[in-house]
Amino acid sequence: MLTELLLLFGAGLAGGVLNSIAGGGSFITFPALLLVGVPPVSANATNTFASCAGYLSGAYAFRNDLYLQKGELIKLMVISLIGGVLGAYLLLQTTESLFRETIPWLLLFATLLFVFGGRLNSALKQLAVRHRHASSLGGILLWVILLLVCIYGGFFNAGLGIVILSYLALAGYSDINTMNGLKLLISSSVSVMAIMLFTFEGAIAWYEGSAVLLGTLAGGYAAAHIARRLPQEYVRMFVILASSCITVYFFFDIYSLPEGAAL
Numbered sequence: 001m002l003t004e005l006l007l008l009f010g011a012g013l014a015g016g017v018l019n020s021i022a023g024g025g026s027f028i029t030f031p032a033l034l035l036v037g038v039p040p041v042s043a044n045a046t047n048t049f050a051s052c053a054g055y056l057s058g059a060y061a062f063r064n065d066l067y068l069q070k071g072e073l074i075k076l077m078v079i080s081l082i083g084g085v086l087g088a089y090l091l092l093q094t095t096e097s098l099f100r101e102t103i104p105w106l107l108l109f110a111t112l113l114f115v116f117g118g119r120l121n122s123a124l125k126q127l128a129v130r131h132r133h134a135s136s137l138g139g140i141l142l143w144v145i146l147l148l149v150c151i152y153g154g155f156f157n158a159g160l161g162i163v164i165l166s167y168l169a170l171a172g173y174s175d176i177n178t179m180n181g182l183k184l185l186i187s188s189s190v191s192v193m194a195i196m197l198f199t200f201e202g203a204i205a206w207y208e209g210s211a212v213l214l215g216t217l218a219g220g221y222a223a224a225h226i227a228r229r230l231p232q233e234y235v236r237m238f239v240i241l242a243s244s245c246i247t248v249y250f251f252f253d254i255y256s257l258p259e260g261a262a263l
Contacts, residue, residue: 004036004208005211007032007035007036008032008033008036008208008211008212008215009211009212009214009215009218010215011028011029011031011032011033011212011215012029012032012050012211012212012213012214012215012216012217012218012219013215013216013218013219013222014028014215014219015027015028015029015051015212015215015216015219016054016215016216016217016218016219016220016221016222017219017220017222018219018239019051019054019216019219019220024114024239024242024243025051025216025219026047026051026110026157026158026159027107027110027111027158027239027242027243027246028242029047029050029051029212029216030043030044030047030157030158031246031250032212033046033047033205033208033209033212036208038205038208039096040096040099040100040103041091041092041094041096041099041203042203042204042205043205044091044099044156044157045088045091045194045195045198045203045204046203046204046205046206046208046209046212047157047158047209047212048154048157048191048194048195048198049191049195049198049204049206049209049213050209050212050213050216051157051187051191051216052188052191052192052195053213053216053217054216054217054220055184055187055188055191056184056188056192057220058180058184059181059184059185059187059188062177062180062181062184062185063181065175065177065178065180065181066178066181066182066185068178069178069181069182073185075143076146076182076185076186076189077185077186077189079143079146079147079150080146080150080185080186080189080190080193081189081190081192081193082147082150082193083146083147083148083149083150083151083153083154083190084150084153084154084189084190084191084192084193084194085154085193085194085197086147086150086151086154087150087151087152087153087154087155087156087190087194088154088155088193088194088197088198089154089197090151090154090155091154091155091156091194092197092198092201092203100254101254103250103254104247104250104251104254104255106156106158107158107243107246107247107250108247108251109159110156110158110159110162110243111159111240111243111244111247113159113162113163113166114159114162114239114240114243115240142167142170142171145167145170146167146171146186149163149164149167149186150186150189150190153186153187153190153191153194154190154193154194157191160187160190161183161184161187164182164183164186164187165179165183168182168183
């Protein structure tokens with residue numbers, strides 16, 4: 001048991017550092033929860049719980065930037081709360097076996113977003129500039145897209161930040177501090193609502209999740225002191241390598257091994 005707790009704390013530590021510097025911490029924490037025997041759906045719910053504290057503290061750090069967008073915050077939060085509940089509900093209605101089969105595809109989607117997220121954001125920013133005066137129908141479409149993004153976040157937390165940044169670029173935001181603040185606020189809203197539903201349904205492994213949470217908080221704090229010393233491109237390359245290897249492993253584990261021999 002001590003070995004498992006140390007493993008989970010270490011995964012949370014690494015995940016917290018990665019989230020603070022380059023993103024992608026869930027590629028470490030989610031597989032670690034599976035490795036110690038937490039069932040897939042519960043591991044996903046627990047990972048959302050472990051990540052939420054970082055979202056909340058990060059959103060608070062950007063409070064001044066968020067205040068400048070106070071006119072939009074209510075609408076953003078309402079849609080985020082609704083999407084978080086819907087996504088969490090979909091997860092809880094999914095059987096362990098079915099969700100387990102979707103894990104590699106979800107990881108692949110999140111990995112591709114991490115790899116190509118920067119280019120996607122640039123393309124969406126250009127699109128937003130060209131269509132800044134879109135019709136009211138375009139505005140409604142943006143809210144629908146945000147709802148879908150938040151449903152994804154309630155269902156599967158990994159890669160949520162990258163998806164939200166892509167949405168914000170499409171919505172016409174360009175200031176990176178504002179975008180990061182809104183990203184963390186939306187992530188917080190989605191996660192809080194999802195956690196409430198997960199708690200009601202008893203889907204969170206609190207013991208294991210608390211170990212990851214403590215590691216995440218420690219890692220995020222440590223990253224504040226080492227972020228300037230580490231070349232972010234190297235960290236990014238490590239996340240891409242790690243997420244790619246983990247994704248390939250889950251494809252092999254789920255689709256190649258005989259029934260009953262999987263993780």
